[in-house]
Amino acid sequence: MDDRARYDAYVADLAALPTPVLLRAKDTSRLQGFIAGALRVLTLGGQDRYASEYVTTLGHTIWVPADWDRWPHRARYKVLRHERVHVAQFERLGWVGMVLVYGFLPLPAGLAWGRAVLEWEAYAETLRVEFELDGWAAAADRRLHDGIVRRFTGPDYGWMWPFEGWVRRRIARELDTFSRAAPQP
Numbered sequence: 350m351d352d353r354a355r356y357d358a359y360v361a362d363l364a365a366l367p368t369p370v371l372l373r374a375k376d377t378s379r380l381q382g383f384i385a386g387a388l389r390v391l392t393l394g395g396q397d398r399y400a401s402e403y404v405t406t407l408g409h410t411i412w413v414p415a416d417w418d419r420w421p422h423r424a425r426y427k428v429l430r431h432e433r434v435h436v437a438q439f440e441r442l443g444w445v446g447m448v449l450v451y452g453f454l455p456l457p458a459g460l461a462w463g464r465a466v467l468e469w470e471a472y473a474e475t476l477r478v479e480f481e482l483d484g485w486a487a488a489a490d491r492r493l494h495d496g497i498v499r500r501f502t503g504p505d506y507g508w509m510w511p512f513e514g515w516v517r518r519r520i521a522r523e524l525d526t527f528s529r530a531a532p533q534p
């Protein structure tokens with residue numbers, strides 16, 4: 350299946366769910382603009398790409414940057430697979446649960462265990478979709494892993510989890526499940 354067809358089919362699938370999941374541009378929402386500004390301030394400028402580069406799921410809305418339509422279809426599909434995990438988390442925990450676990454457990458920054466666990470669940474899906482579409486080399490790519498580690502330990506998600514080893518062990522464990530399913534040379 351080509352990249353565009355795969356992406357279009359996935360967006361259509363999301364919209365056809367019992368509670369439709371819809372994509373909206375962040376720059377059409379004042380609340381999203383407010384969140385972007387708040388994050389810039391709270392992270393002392395460390396997260397200043399929330400509106401321009403980041404995709405964010407809140408409930409059944411997947412908020413995308415203004416230039417989303419110019420992203421390659423393959424990259425967009427991969428991101429949506431990650432975000433769908435967050436949709437399922439919202440369905441499981443509800444808004445109040447998500448705000449508490451994602452935002453405040455036990456701390457909003459520095460030691461955000463709840464956010465780290467929820468994000469890890471979604472990044473495991475990121476590794477799976479890499480493996481599915483681009484094979485072992487893509488899923489095992491050190492640069493991809495370093496990028497994921499930075500997300501956890503750096504300002505992107507408010508320094509959610511300082512333990513690099515925790516992230517790397519989970520990445521290794523996930524890769525292990527791929528190699529057991531399809532042994533690598």
Ligand SMILES: [Zn+2]
Pocket residue numbers: 431435468471
């Ligand atoms: Zn995520």
